[in-house]
Amino acid sequence: DGLTVKENLGLAAAVHTGHATRLWSDSLSKPEVREIVAEVAEQVMLMPYLDAKVSEISYGVRRQLEVGVALATRPLVLLMDEPTSGVGPEMAKGFHDLLNNLPRDLTMLIIEHDMDLAFDVADTITVLNYGEVVFDGLPEAARGSPMLKEIYLGSWEDA
Known part of the structure; x- marks a missing residue:
């Protein structure tokens, strides 16, 4: 400092x-x-x-x-x-x-x-969920992935 x-x-x-x-x-x-x-x-x-x-x-x-x-x-x-x-x-x-x-x-x-x-x-996104790789691919594919939306946003159907 x-x-x-x-x-x-x-x-x-x-x-x-x-x-x-x-x-x-x-x-x-x-x-x-x-x-x-x-x-x-x-x-x-x-x-x-x-x-x-x-x-x-x-x-x-x-x-x-x-x-x-x-x-x-x-x-x-x-x-x-x-x-x-x-x-x-x-x-x-x-x-x-x-x-x-x-x-x-x-x-x-x-x-x-x-x-x-x-x-x-x-260039590549890898997503972990509870220590397990659940996605590995291009950012565009990650952005559109229903599975990743479910993991990170949750399901509105359960509410």
Whole structure:
């Protein structure tokens, strides 16, 4: 919380570039670290917050920073557990845009109850019900599935 957004991104980038293992090294002075910080900050819409301490930014911006920190390590797979949990509708819309603008070669596994987000960003949807896979297919098929509607909305006939 005491570091700035830029410093947090810089630490993650330093891990990726190997500069994090050098004691007393100012990793943010390294051109390759600064380049990653700038690129990731742009990707996750953090440019206006780079010099703000994390303790001063909103919860939603912190969620963006979490994604940014992960991206700064240059992952092959990005795992996210309910990235829009606890954020308002405007920030959730921002996350839709953020996730849609990530590189298409980045594999993402997202656990999400915001079905609009899931349908918007997923190439494939897998649905679990009580730990069992009950659907695995395209978002369009999931959206139109009577079985999924029954599981998540319930039956009006029983009321």
